Amino acid sequence: xxxxxxxxxxxxxxxxxxxxxxxxxxxxxxxxxxxxxxxxxxxxxxxxxxxxxxxxxxxxxxxxxxxxxxxxxxxxxxxxxxxxxxxxxxxxxxxxxxxxxxxxxxxxxxxxxxxxxxxxxxxxxxxxxxxxxxxxxxxxxxxxxxxxxxxxxxxxxxxxxxxxxxxxxxxxxxxxxxxxxxxxxxxxxxxxxxxxxxxxxxxxxxxxxxxxxxxxxxxxxxxxxxxxxxxxxxxxxxxxxxxxxxxxxxxxxxxxxxxxxxxxx
Amino acid sequence: xxxxxxxxxxxxxxxxxxxxxxxxxxxxxxxxxxxxxxxxxxxxxxxxxxxxxxxxxxxxxxxxxxxxxxxxxxxxxxxxxxxxxxxxxxxxxxxxxxxxxxxxxxxxxxxxxxxxxxxxxxxxxxxxxxxxxxxxxxxxxxxxxxxxxxxxxxxxxxxxxxxxxxxxxxxxxxxxxxxxxxxxxxxxxxxxxxxxxxxxxxxxxxxxxxxxxxxxxxxxxxxxxxxxxxxxxxxxxxxxxxxxxxxxxxxxxxxxxxxxxxxxxxxxxxxxxxxxxxxxxxxxxxxxxxxxxxxxxxxxxxxxxxxxxxxxxxxxxxxxxxxxxxxxxxxxxxxxxxxxxxxxxxxxxxxxxxxxxxxxxxxxxxxxxxxxxxxxxxxxxxxxxxxxxxxxxxxxxxxxxxxxxxxxxxxxxxxxxxxxxxxxxxxxxxxxxxxxxxxxxxxxxxxxxxxxxxxxxxxxxxxxxxxxxxxxxxxxxxxxxxxxxxxxxxxxxxxxxxxxxxxxxxxxxxxxxxxxxxxxxxxxxxxxxxxxxx
Numbered sequence: 020x021x022x023x024x025x026x027x028x029x030x031x032x033x034x035x036x037x038x039x040x041x042x043x044x045x046x047x048x049x050x051x052x053x054x055x056x057x058x059x060x061x062x063x064x065x066x067x068x069x070x071x072x073x074x075x076x077x078x079x080x081x082x083x084x085x086x087x088x089x090x091x092x093x094x095x096x097x098x099x100x101x102x103x104x105x106x107x108x109x110x111x112x113x114x115x116x117x118x119x120x121x122x123x124x125x126x127x128x129x130x131x132x133x134x135x136x137x138x139x140x141x142x143x144x145x146x147x148x149x150x151x152x153x154x155x156x157x158x159x160x161x162x163x164x165x166x167x168x169x170x171x172x173x174x175x176x177x178x179x180x181x182x183x184x185x186x187x188x189x190x191x192x193x194x195x196x197x198x199x200x201x202x203x204x205x206x207x208x209x210x211x212x213x214x215x216x217x218x219x220x221x222x223x224x225x226x227x228x229x230x231x232x233x234x235x236x237x238x239x240x241x242x243x244x245x246x247x248x249x250x251x252x253x254x255x256x257x258x259x260x261x262x263x264x265x266x267x268x269x270x271x272x273x274x275x276x277x278x279x280x281x282x283x284x
Numbered sequence: 285x286x287x288x289x290x291x292x293x294x295x296x297x298x299x300x301x302x303x304x305x306x307x308x309x310x311x312x313x314x315x316x317x318x319x320x321x322x323x324x325x326x327x328x329x330x331x332x333x334x335x336x337x338x339x340x341x342x343x344x345x346x347x348x349x350x351x352x353x354x355x356x357x358x359x360x361x362x363x364x365x366x367x368x369x370x371x372x373x374x375x376x377x378x379x380x381x382x383x384x385x386x387x388x389x390x391x392x393x394x395x396x397x398x399x400x401x402x403x404x405x406x407x408x409x410x411x412x413x414x415x416x417x418x419x420x421x422x423x424x425x426x427x428x429x430x431x432x433x434x435x436x437x438x439x440x441x442x443x444x445x446x447x448x449x450x451x452x453x454x455x456x457x458x459x460x461x462x463x464x465x466x467x468x469x470x471x472x473x474x475x476x477x478x479x480x481x482x483x484x485x486x487x488x489x490x491x492x493x494x495x496x497x498x499x500x501x502x503x504x505x506x507x508x509x510x511x512x513x514x515x516x517x518x519x520x521x522x523x524x525x526x527x528x529x530x531x532x533x534x535x536x537x538x539x540x541x542x543x544x545x546x547x548x549x550x551x552x553x554x555x556x557x558x559x560x561x562x563x564x565x566x567x568x569x570x571x572x573x574x575x576x577x578x579x580x581x582x583x584x585x586x587x588x589x590x591x592x593x594x595x596x597x598x599x600x601x602x603x604x605x606x607x608x609x610x611x612x613x614x615x616x617x618x619x620x621x622x623x624x625x626x627x628x629x630x631x632x633x634x635x636x637x638x639x640x641x642x643x644x645x646x647x648x649x650x651x652x653x654x655x656x657x658x659x660x661x662x663x664x665x666x667x668x669x670x671x672x673x674x675x676x677x678x679x680x681x682x683x684x685x686x687x688x689x690x691x692x693x694x695x696x697x698x699x700x701x702x703x704x705x706x707x708x709x710x711x712x713x714x715x716x717x718x719x720x721x722x723x724x725x726x727x728x729x730x731x732x733x734x735x736x737x738x739x740x741x742x743x744x745x746x747x748x749x750x751x752x753x754x755x756x757x758x759x760x761x762x763x764x765x766x767x768x769x770x771x772x773x774x775x776x777x778x779x780x781x782x783x784x785x786x787x788x789x790x791x792x793x794x795x796x797x798x799x800x801x802x803x804x805x806x807x808x809x810x811x812x813x814x815x816x817x818x
Contacts, residue, residue, distance in 0.1 A: 094668055121674025131669035135687045144683055145673035179763075190669075197673060 043069045044103070045201050045232045046091055051100035053086055053256075060086045062256040063100070068201065073233045075243040075264075078253035079279055084236045087253070088203050091234065092116075092123040105200065121149050124194030128206040130186045132178040138165060138189045139174040142196045150197065157196075164192035168222050184215030191222055201232040208239060240280075244268055252276045380417050380501045382514030383478065384408040387488060400490030400522035401530075402431050405483040407497060407514075408441075416472035416504035417479060420511075422465045423498045427489025429462050434485045436460055438467055441478035451480070464499070472504050490522040525561055529554050548732070555734035559726055563735065566722025567742040573636070573718060574705040577643035581704075582697075584644065585651025592656050603652070610649035616710050618642055623714040639711045639718075647704045654700060658693035659685055691761050695754045702747050709743075719743070 046068040053061040060083045068074050076084040089095040090102060093109060093116050101110050109119050132141050142161035146152045152160070165174050168188035170181075178186050187207060194202060204223065208216040220242050227233055227246045237243060243250055243264060250267040252260040252275075260273045271277045387397045388404040397403055411417050436458045442450040455470040465483065473479055489495060496516040500508050532538050532554055542548040591603035610618070622642045626633070633641075662685050670680040712720035723739035 092672055094671060117671075117674045117676050119674075120672055123672070125669075125672035127665060127669065127672075129663075129665050131663070131665035133666065133669070133684055133688075135691065145670075145675055148679045148683060149674040193673070 045070050045072075045105060046234070047103040047106075048087075048091070049101045049103075051087070051090060051102065052098045053083070053090060053095060054098045060256050061090070061097075064253075064256070064258055066251070066258065068232060068234055070200075070232055071230045072248045073227045073231075073235065073246055074249050074251060075235045075237060075247035076251045076253060077237075077240075077243060077267075077279070078259075082253045083256040084253045085205055088125075088205050088234060088236050091201075091203055092120050092125055094125075117149070121145070121197050122200045124197060124199030124202040126187070126190050126194055126202065126204045126207045128209050130178070130183070130190045130210070132186055132189055132193070134178050137175050137177055138170060138181065138192075141178070141189055142193045145193070146196050160196050161192070164196045165189065167195070168192045169218065182215060183211050184218045187211065187219050188222055191219070191226075195226075199231075201234065202226065204233065204235040204237065206236055206238070208237065240268070252279065254279070380409045380411055380415070380420065380479065380503075380509070380511065382407070382409045382511055385497050385514040385517060387517050387519075396520050397488065397517060398490075398522055398526065399427070399488045399519040400429070401526065402433075402485040402487055405486045405488070405497075407479075407481040407483075409479050409501075409511075409514075411473050411475050411477055411479065413475050415475055417469070417501050418472045418504055418506070419466070419468045419502040420479065420481070421467075421499045421501070422481065422511075423500075424463060424465070425489055425495035425497070427491065429487040430460065431485045431487060434460065434483065436465065436467075437482040437484065438469075439480040439482075440473050441480050442474075443476050443478060449478070454479075488517065488519055491519055492521045494518055525557060529557050532557060550733050550737055552732050552734040555726075555730055555732050556738055558730075559723070559735040559738035562726060563719060563722050563738050563742055566717070566719040566739070567745070569717060569722075570705065570708045570719040570743075571746065573639055573643060573708045573711065573716075574701065577640045577708075578647060578701055578704055580640065580644035581647035581651050584648035586655050588648060588652035589655035589659065592652065593659070607649045607652050610646055611653070615642075615646050615707050616713060618646055619710055619714055635714075635716045639708075639716045643704055643708065643711075646707070647700060650700050650703075651697065654693050654696045655689065658689040658696075661692060662688050695757045695761070698750055698754045698757065702750050705746055706743060 044067045046066070048064055048066040051061050051064040051066075052059070062083075064083075064087055066074075066087070076087065078084045086095055090097050091104075093102075097110055101108055103109065104119050104123065107114060107119070109116065132138075133144065136144060139158065139161050142164055143154075143157040146157040146160060147154065150157075162171070162174060165171055168191055170185060170188055170192070173181060173185060173189075176185075178189070181189065187210075191207075207223070208219050211219065216239070220239060223233070223235070223242070224246050235243075235247070245264075247264050249261060250264050251258055252267060252271075252273070254275050260267060260271060260276045266272075267276065268280065271280060384406065385408075386406045388406070389397055407422055409420075438454045438456050438458065440452045440454050442452055444450070454473075457468045457470075459466040459468075460483070465481070467481065494516040496513060498513060499511040501511060502508050538553050542552060542554075588603050588606060591599045592607065594600050594603070619639075619642050622638055623635075626638070666684055666688065667680060670684045675684070708718050709720035711718055712724060715721070719739050719742060723735045726735035727733060
């Protein structure tokens with residue numbers, strides 16, 4: 020993203036903020052708190068993700084980054100604060116959360132493919148049930164998505180017959196088949212053997228290049244540096260530092276960020 | 285009706301291996317005894333009354349005639365006619381009346397008499413006043429047969445004290461063939477006494493129906509008279525099973541086998557042959573009970589399982605009370621309460637219906653827990669993945685959770701089916717006719733435990749294959765959840781190579797960690813790369 024673009028976006032944001040509504044922010048999180056019992060995991064997080072933006076969240080384990088991600092599609096219910104998805108306040112109990120979720124794709128660390136269904140059927144199921152697509156259409160889209168993630172020759176395989184990397188790519192295809200407006204990646208490569216990580220990252224990279232809005236929790240620093248529009252460093256339930264990859268990786272302002280990056284490197 | 289069938293199918297010959305003699309005698313003694321000599325006193329009383337009435341009648345008539353001389357000739361004619369009419373029966377009155385003709389049930393325990401099987405035929409007759417009987421001929425129905433051991437016992441029952449009749453062996457000569465028995469008495473039987481003829485080990489014709497014994501007797505004047513027709517005997521034709529048993533009983537090896545007490549009591553070949561066809565119907569009934577009860581228990585169990593996982597406290601509470609009370613009390617007790625309690629409330633359902641309902645209720649509690657465990661064993665990630673795709677609770681349940689649960693619970697469900705099938709035997713306690721009850725009836729009449737062993741084999745016919753099926757299901761389950769998976773399209777070369785590698789590595793895995801039904805470890809959890817390499 021060029022500096023000019025950035026300026027335009029900032030200006031626009033300023034204008035829209037005055038009106039209280041932003042048409043560009045796909046996800047807006049305000050003062051998000053989340054506690055599991057007495058354990059406070061998120062302590063007032065504010066975050067805005069714009070359309071087409073790739074945000075990478077870094078941080079030590081237990082810093083609350085996965086919880087933050089899971090709050091976005093309400094897999095975790097926030098204790099306090101608000102989350103807007105395309106200007107709808109989804110923390111409102113009256114909102115049909117399933118309608119929101121079908122537009123928010125999520126990829127899990129443990130893939131969570133449906134083990135009793137073939138790759139193709141995994142991708143077809145929600146299309147048929149949620150989007151009510153015809154069988155032919157769902158199948159066409161499933162094959163198309165599986166082809167896109169490089170699994171055109173594995174469509175009839177059961178998850179158990181696929182490698183972890185292949186399974187994760189099926190999971191991505193499954194999420195993409197729903198035509199999501201934003202994709203959440205929760206440590207998508209953490210469960211993979213090193214030699215399998217690249218295939219998944221390639222898919223994610225091409226997705227980013229195609230303009231998909233993405234929120235990515237990862238430990239892949241190389242990927243973050245290369246693909247992210249913005250990097251957020253979280254620690255102890257709060258955002259410690261955020262900025263472009265260049266800023267965060269090469270000139271971290273905060274002590275804890277430096278510590279973390281030092282350990283990683 | 286049911287009992288009759290059981291009993292009829294369980295019939296055994298009376299003549300059989302010597303070792304079982306004592307047991308069979310006991311069984312015989314337990315049979316309902318026929319009332320003794322005075323089985324039909326009313327008949328004789330009636331006959332006496334009619335004779336007296338005739339005498340009175342004629343006396344009255346005579347006096348009337350004397351009073352009216354005018355009518356004498358006419359009346360004389362009438363009188364003669366009447367006298368003739370009255371005297372014809374009087375002269376034909378039987379000096380020897382048949383009191384009783386019976387055959388002993390041939391050791392099968394029921395009240396049935398099987399034709400073609402050795403039985404004891406008893407003929408009892410009373411010698412009327414003013415007569416003496418010197419001989420008797422009994423003519424048997426067509427198709428009777430003698431056995432090697434057939435013998436005749438002739439007794440006189442002296443009726444000086446009717447409360448305590450004396451049996452006395454009679455000196456006589458007997459001539460017995462399959463067609464008739466001729467008895468010639470050395471001394472005639474005195475009037476008022478009973479002639480008691482028993483023919484042991486005698487075979488009546490093998491047919492379904494009634495037969496009767498006719499015959500004649502010789503009075504002290506040497507005149508032969510016809511016997512009045514006596515009561516008939518109901519017979520049942522011999523069956524193929526019975527014939528097989530008969531021929532087995534003659535075999536040396538069977539006799540040797542049965543000379544060992546344990547083998548005789550528990551594995552008596554004769555009773556095995558007798559019990560197999562009889563218990564088959566009991567087996568069908570037990571199978572019917574479980575085949576109707578179990579499918580009923582499945583939806584109820586599933587419903588209870590959902591209630592137990594409900595958001596609402598009250599539903600959880602109610603369902604958990606249901607499950608815990610039923611699982612915490614013996615089925616035996618539940619059967620008792622249902623069968624003895626409900627009638628007191630005025631509810632009197634059919635025994636089978638109630639039996640099925642109690643079995644279904646009991647099993648539903650167990651199935652509820654099986655289903656709940658199955659559903660809860662599904663990795664949370666499956667719910668999350670479905671939710672993240674926008675699927676609602678019902679869609680998630682039906683398309684994601686239940687299909688996986690079914691695979692996991694089928695082995696446990698099959699075990700539960702086996703348990704329930706075995707538990708149908710408890711219904712015997714309240715008299716529902718099922719396998720156990722059939723076996724019990726046979727054992728009681730046989731005085732031999734072999735029918736129980738046969739019943740056990742019938743239970744195994746169901747349970748052993750099912751146990752095998754469980755292990756097959758478990759293997760399939762293991763395969764579908766990633767321990768062992770063949771490639772779907774064998775035509776593809778690369779896939780084949782991959783699959784070959786996989787199977788090898790997985791084979792090792794299987795021996796280390798076979799997947800049990802309750803194993804909740806999802807294949808996608810921590811180290812998914814262990815099965816295959818890209």
